[in-house]
Amino acid sequence: MVMNAHLPVQPHDLLWGMPVAALPAGAPAWVVEVVSMGHPLVVRRAQVDEGLVAVGVRGRSRDQRFATVMKLSDLARQVKPEQLVEAVEKVESDWPALRALKQIRPFLDAVALPWGVAGSAGFELATGINVLHMDSDLDLILRTDQRFSREQAAEWVTALDSAICRIDLQLQTPFGAVALREWAGSARQVLLKADDGARLVSNPWQPQERAA
Known part of the structure; x- marks a missing residue:
C-alpha cells in the first residue's frame, strides 16, 4: 500500500519500500545491509525516467553515500x-x-x-x-x-x-x-x-x- 501517494516526491523527502532486489548489481555490502534493514532513502536531484525517483542511500559514516534510483511503485511510506x-x-x-x-x-x-x-x-x-x-x-x-x-x-x-x-x-x-x-x-x-x-x-x- 502506498502512503501519501498524492504528495509530490521532492528532494530531501524520505522514502521507504525499496526492496534489496532492486539495488543495482555490484552495490556495496553496506548498501545492501542498510536497505535490508528497512532504512529510508533520501530523494536527490537528478533526471530519471518516468516512474522512477533518484534517491541516495545513507550509511553509518559520512563517506557512505550511494546514489541509485527507486521505482515509485515500490513506495510504501513517504515523509517530507x-x-x-x-x-x-x-x-x-x-x-x-x-x-x-x-x-x-x-x-x-x-x-x-x-x-x-x-x-x-x-x-x-x-x-x-x-x-x-x-x-x-x-x-x-x-x-x-x-x-x-x-x-x-x-x-x-x-x-x-x-x-x-x-x-x-x-x-x-x-x-x-x-x-x-x-x-x-x-x-x-x-x-x-x-x-x-x-x-x-x-x-x-x-x-x-x-x-x-
Whole structure:
C-alpha cells in the first residue's frame, strides 16, 4: 500500500519500500545491509525516467553515500521535511542540532512559508536512528515559490546565526535549490542545484536560466 501517494516526491523527502532486489548489481555490502534493514532513502536531484525517483542511500559514516534510483511503485511510506518539525518536541536526544531547531522554530513558524528539517537531523527525527553528533550542523529547507529578496536572506542569516549550532538553509525554488547564505551574499551569481545539474545563475526563480 502506498502512503501519501498524492504528495509530490521532492528532494530531501524520505522514502521507504525499496526492496534489496532492486539495488543495482555490484552495490556495496553496506548498501545492501542498510536497505535490508528497512532504512529510508533520501530523494536527490537528478533526471530519471518516468516512474522512477533518484534517491541516495545513507550509511553509518559520512563517506557512505550511494546514489541509485527507486521505482515509485515500490513506495510504501513517504515523509517530507515539513512533517518532521513537530517531531523534535517528542525526542529525548539533546544534540546541539536539535536544541538549535527548538531555538529557531518560533522564528521560522512566524513566516508564512513551508519549511522543514533535512540532513542528519531530519533522518534521526524520522527514524530514531542515532546519526547526529556534537558537531552536526542543522540542515533546513524553505519552500520559496516566489522570489526571496537578498535583503531578506541577509536578515535570515543573522537570525539563524543566533542559534547554538550552525544552520544551513536551502531555498527551494521551482527550478532548484540555492543556499540561503550564498543568496544573502554579494556575488552577482549563485549556484543553483537543479535536476539537470548545478549552474551559476543571477536569479534562481527565472526559468529561462535553465540549461537547454
